[in-house]
Amino acid sequence: MRYWLLKSEPDVFGYPDLERAGREPWNGVRNYQARNFLREMAEDDLCLFYHSNAKPPGVAGVARVVRAAHTDNLQFEASSPYFDPKSTPEAPRWSMVEVAPVQALPRVVTLDELRALPEWAGSPLTGKGSRLSVLPVTAEQWHSALLASGLAPEDAEHHLLTAGL
Template sequence: MRFWLLKSEPEVFGYPDLERAGREPWNGVRNYQARNFLREMAAGDLCLFYHSGAKPPGVAGVARVVRAAYPDNLQFDPQSPYLDPKATPEAPRWSMVDVAPVQALARLVTLDDLRGLPAWADSPLLARGSRLSVLPVSPGQFEAALQAAGTALAHLPGPPPRWPFDGLSQGAVQLGVYSQLV
């Protein structure tokens, strides 16, 4: 299992919107590096749902990938600002995954909070001028973000976790940071 961070402007689509929707295609990504990360995602991967352009910006919740990458519908939609005239159904250019809500964080983990976490020091998210909207997160970064929020993932299905597991620390396993993919 891998971990990711997805950016979204909460005024457009925030974590509460994902909870209401129950499931959402993560479409409209039009950056090749971000697209390539989408294509690396597997069902079951967990994502930090990051609110960008917010006051303050930060991680608001955890989402799960429920469908691996497939062609982004909006690239073919003449009514969409995400239309790509060079894309065809035979040769799609852009991809999306489906995500579902897992749990809201007990409190927002702000950008400033992340800057204070040693595990996050080398994240592209914190790099000056970084605009990447989909980026990988290490198990240690994921765990540190959850701990900063004081959130335990209580509702993940699956068998009891075994230690060591998925690169997470024993503390994270006790918090319930695991997936059904054993």
């Protein structure tokens, strides 16, 4: 059981959109490092849903991986912005997972707040100029972020989160 962070622009697809959708393919990732992390994800791994390009940017919710990595077919669709002419069905280059909502955080934990937490020092998220959109989160980072959101400590425990699904 691992923890991750997924970035999404709320103007395009925010945490409330995930709640409405119920389930969403995390497609369109076209960065090799991010793709490799997607491929490491397992079903029931938990994700911090991060709002990028937001005011303020920060973690808005918790999501769960409901399907492990498989082919992102948008890479084959010429009309898609995520089309990759160099990829072939025989050797697909890009993968996606599917995620489902777990719960909205009582309060958005902003990037500034995360930067102030010692657990987040050295994370690709808080580093200057990092653009990585899928990244691993340590258990310490996970708990510190959820506690900062105002979740009761017992609710910040992942097994209670998953039990409440």
